[in-house]
Amino acid sequence: MNFELSDEQQQLSESVRKYLASHYGFEQRKAIVHSASGHSDAVWRALADMGLTAIALPEAEGGFGGGALDLMPVMEALGESLVVEPLLDSIVAARLLAQAGTAAQRATLLPGLADGSAAxxxxxxxxxxxxxxxxxxxxxxxxxxxxxxxxxxxxxxxxxxxxxxxxxxxxxxxxxxxxxxxxxxxxxxxxxxxxxxxxxxxxxxxxxxxxxxxLLGDAGAAQPHIDAALDFACALQCADAIGAMRYAHEATLEYTKTRKQFGTPIASFQVLQHRMVEMLITLEQARSMAILAAARVDDAGDTRQRARAVSGAKVKIADAARLISQESVQLHGGMGMTEELKVSHTFRRLTMAGLRFGDADHHLERFAALD
Structure with missing residues (x-):
C-alpha cells in the first residue's frame, strides 16, 4: 500500500495546517473552548471555504466525491491543532443523508451541508x-x-x-x-x-x-447505513488521533533537546532515547493501521473486512494513544499536566480518542466476533 499523499492531498493538508497555524494557536483555541458556544463561526466558515465539508459528498450534490483517504490528512491536521469545531460529526451526518436519503431530500438538503452553511x-x-x-x-x-x-x-x-x-x-x-x-x-x-x-x-x-x-429513505432499512457511517467516523477519528500523537511526540522530542540535567540535555540519556524511539515506532504502526482502515472504508465491497480493519485500527490507536500521551506527560515532568502547556490538552484529546466510537475492549470483541 502506498502511504504517501497525492499532490492534491498534500496541498490541501498544507493549506489546512497553514490556516490553523495562523488562526488556531494554543491561546486562540483556549478562548474558543471557553466561549459561550464552544466553537468559532469564523473557523467553521474558513474550513468550509477550503472545501472540507464537501470532500466526502457526491459530486452531483455539490461535493467532491472523495472518501476517508482524502479526509485523513485533514483530520490529522485538525488533531495536531486540537480543533474543537465538530467537522467530523457534520460530515458523518451529511453522508448518512447522501446514502440513505431520497433523491428529493438529497437535492434539497445536501448543498447546504456541502458548502458549510448548515452543520x-x-x-x-x-x-x-x-x-x-x-x-x-x-x-x-x-x-x-x-x-x-x-x-x-x-x-x-x-x-x-x-x-x-x-x-x-x-x-x-x-x-x-x-x-x-x-x-x-x-x-x-x-x-x-x-x-x-x-x-x-x-x-x-x-x-x-x-x-x-x-424519515431518511425507507423505514427499517437504516442499519447498514448506520454501521457504514460509524466505521467511517471511527476511521477518521483514528486519523485525528494520529495528528495529536504526532504533535505529542514532536513536542516531547523538542523538550528533551532543550531541558538540561547535570549540565547536559536529557535527550542525550540513553534510556530516554529508547523511550522516544518507542513512541515514534508506535506512532508509525498506528498510522499504518489508520491508513488501512480508511482504505477499507472507501472500499464498498466486503463489509466484514471493513469492520475488521476499523476495529483493528481502533484497538491499535487506543493503545498507541495511551502510551504516547502518557510518555509525553512523564517526559515533560510536572509541567506536563499544567493548563498552560499544550501537551496536557493533547493528553486529554488522546484519552477521548480511545473512547469515541467504541473503546479498545469493544472493538477487540467485535474483531474477534468477525474472525
Missing part, C-alpha cells in the same frame, strides 16, 4: 447501552402521515449548535433514521463539555411530532 450531527448512542449501534430505546411509531419520536440519545457532539440532528430510532420494521430540528417541541438538550473541550449534549425526545419527510 448537522448524528445522534446514535443511547443511555445505558454503551457503544451499541442499533437503536433500541429510542423509538419512532407511525402516526397518520408522520411519526412520533420518543427516547433519548447520549453525548451528541455539537447538538446545541447543529441545524438538524440525524437520529437513529427503532421502528416497527427495524432501524430508521430521522431528521430532527433540536429546537422543536418535545426535544430537550442537557449540554456539557467533554474533558478535551468538545461541546456535547444528552438529548431527550418526548412525543416529538415528525412529518413523513423527516
Amino acid at each position: 448537522w450531527t448524528f445522534a446514535y448512542l443511547e443511555p445505558g447501552r454503551r457503544y451499541a449501534q442499533a437503536p433500541e430505546r429510542t423509538t419512532a411509531r407511525r402516526a397518520g402521515e408522520g411519526w412520533v419520536l420518543d427516547g433519548a440519545k447520549s453525548v451528541v457532539v455539537g447538538a446545541a449548535s447543529a441545524a438538524r440532528l440525524v437520529v437513529s430510532a427503532r421502528t416497527d420494521t427495524g432501524a430508521g433514521l430521522f431528521i430532527v430540528d433540536p429546537r422543536m417541541a418535545g426535544v430537550s438538550l442537557n449540554p456539557s463539555r467533554t474533558v478535551d473541550g468538545l461541546r456535547v449534549a444528552d438529548v431527550a425526545f418526548a412525543g416529538v411530532q415528525l412529518g413523513q419527510e423527516a
Whole structure:
C-alpha cells in the first residue's frame, strides 16, 4: 500500500495546517473552548471555504466525491491543532443523508451541508447501552402521515449548535433514521463539555411530532447505513488521533533537546532515547493501521473486512494513544499536566480518542466476533 499523499492531498493538508497555524494557536483555541458556544463561526466558515465539508459528498450534490483517504490528512491536521469545531460529526451526518436519503431530500438538503452553511450531527448512542449501534430505546411509531419520536440519545457532539440532528430510532420494521430540528417541541438538550473541550449534549425526545419527510429513505432499512457511517467516523477519528500523537511526540522530542540535567540535555540519556524511539515506532504502526482502515472504508465491497480493519485500527490507536500521551506527560515532568502547556490538552484529546466510537475492549470483541 502506498502511504504517501497525492499532490492534491498534500496541498490541501498544507493549506489546512497553514490556516490553523495562523488562526488556531494554543491561546486562540483556549478562548474558543471557553466561549459561550464552544466553537468559532469564523473557523467553521474558513474550513468550509477550503472545501472540507464537501470532500466526502457526491459530486452531483455539490461535493467532491472523495472518501476517508482524502479526509485523513485533514483530520490529522485538525488533531495536531486540537480543533474543537465538530467537522467530523457534520460530515458523518451529511453522508448518512447522501446514502440513505431520497433523491428529493438529497437535492434539497445536501448543498447546504456541502458548502458549510448548515452543520448537522448524528445522534446514535443511547443511555445505558454503551457503544451499541442499533437503536433500541429510542423509538419512532407511525402516526397518520408522520411519526412520533420518543427516547433519548447520549453525548451528541455539537447538538446545541447543529441545524438538524440525524437520529437513529427503532421502528416497527427495524432501524430508521430521522431528521430532527433540536429546537422543536418535545426535544430537550442537557449540554456539557467533554474533558478535551468538545461541546456535547444528552438529548431527550418526548412525543416529538415528525412529518413523513423527516424519515431518511425507507423505514427499517437504516442499519447498514448506520454501521457504514460509524466505521467511517471511527476511521477518521483514528486519523485525528494520529495528528495529536504526532504533535505529542514532536513536542516531547523538542523538550528533551532543550531541558538540561547535570549540565547536559536529557535527550542525550540513553534510556530516554529508547523511550522516544518507542513512541515514534508506535506512532508509525498506528498510522499504518489508520491508513488501512480508511482504505477499507472507501472500499464498498466486503463489509466484514471493513469492520475488521476499523476495529483493528481502533484497538491499535487506543493503545498507541495511551502510551504516547502518557510518555509525553512523564517526559515533560510536572509541567506536563499544567493548563498552560499544550501537551496536557493533547493528553486529554488522546484519552477521548480511545473512547469515541467504541473503546479498545469493544472493538477487540467485535474483531474477534468477525474472525
